[in-house]
Amino acid sequence: MAKTYIGILDGVTGAFGVRIPDFPGCHGAGNSHGEAxxxxxxxxxxxxxxxxxxxxxxPEPSEIFAVMEAAIDEDGPNIVAIGIPLLLDQSRSVRANISLDAGLLEHIDDEAKRRGITRSAFIASAAREKIIAGH
Structure with a gap:
């Protein structure tokens, strides 16, 4: 089952950070919320x-209320809690039958060929990026 951990986002314009309390020492940073x-x-x-x-x-993901309570105690009340998905590869591929618009599939195939990867690798990469962007 997919796991999502709670991250604590902080920072100011141009310098944002995210720490993941369930993994002490695990941090992300960026110039925007999305990059962080x-x-x-x-x-x-x-x-x-x-x-x-x-x-x-x-570790199992902590409950959001426990993470927020600890973060408020540590950082004060102006914190933002966000979900951070754990995207681990399972070292096995699973066949999936999907339907796509023919024109979109042509663009996917052209772009995958340009990058030197398979159609499946391109779609998996795009899905991973979309999942990350949605959190």
Whole structure:
């Protein structure tokens, strides 16, 4: 099952950060809210992958109220809690039958070829980016 962890977003215009309390030391940063969240999503993936590789068990996501209470105690009341998805590859592909507009599929194939990747890799990458952008 997909897991989403709570991140705490802070900063000022041009310098934003996201920390993920369930993973002490795991942070993301960026010039905008979106960049900081995307960076935190990548950082969480790398952090979790390293933990798994070293035999550590990943923590279960904390309840949002517990995370916010601790963050308010630490940072004051002006915090923003956001969901950070854990996007881990499972080292296996699953066949999925999807329907797309023929014109869109042509553009996908052209762009995938230009990048030197498969159609599936292109669609997976686009889906991953969309998931990150939505959090």
């Amino acid at each position: 969240i995307a960076d935190a999503t990548r950082a969480l993936r790398e952090f979790a992958t390293d933990m798994i590789a070293s035999g550590e068990k990943l």
